[in-house]
Amino acid sequence: MVDAMILKPVVALLAWTMIMWLWMYATRIPAMSKAGMAADEAAVPGSLDEALPASVQAKAHNYNHLHEQPTVFYATALILAVIGHGDGMNALLAWIYVGLRIAHSLVQATANKVIARFVLFALSSLVLIALVFHAAVPVFDIHL
Numbered sequence: 001m002v003d004a005m006i007l008k009p010v011v012a013l014l015a016w017t018m019i020m021w022l023w024m025y026a027t028r029i030p031a032m033s034k035a036g037m038a039a040d041e042a043a044v045p046g047s048l049d050e051a052l053p054a055s056v057q058a059k060a061h062n063y064n065h066l067h068e069q070p071t072v073f074y075a076t077a078l079i080l081a082v083i084g085h086g087d088g089m090n091a092l093l094a095w096i097y098v099g100l101r102i103a104h105s106l107v108q109a110t111a112n113k114v115i116a117r118f119v120l121f122a123l124s125s126l127v128l129i130a131l132v133f134h135a136a137v138p139v140f141d142i143h144l
Helices: 007-034 039-043 047-051 054-065 070-082 088-109 114-139
Strands: none
Touching (some): 007 054, 054 088, 070 088, 088 114
């Protein structure tokens, strides 16, 4: 078994994604019921965005966001773990990335202030770029 500290933030973000899934359905199902919307009506693209309050849909949009850029994080973290570079600074960067993504989720799912979301997304992107760089150096045997 690979023993790397970077796997802990990976599991933390996976768990957070499932928390967002629960939060999404805990708000979406009652909102659909209140709107008198049948489940089959949700099959029409954009119908939920039109029928449900933005505050409800923000949770669903964030859940979708947790399946976009974090996939790069998961792949990078697993590469770092497998090649033996999943501890120290890389594990710390991974925790910072996860913290920023959770903060992004909380902002989007509550206040949904775009500028705050943008700053958190940009910062998390920079951290992810650093992790990708840290994976590329040993994988491509780059000597700096």
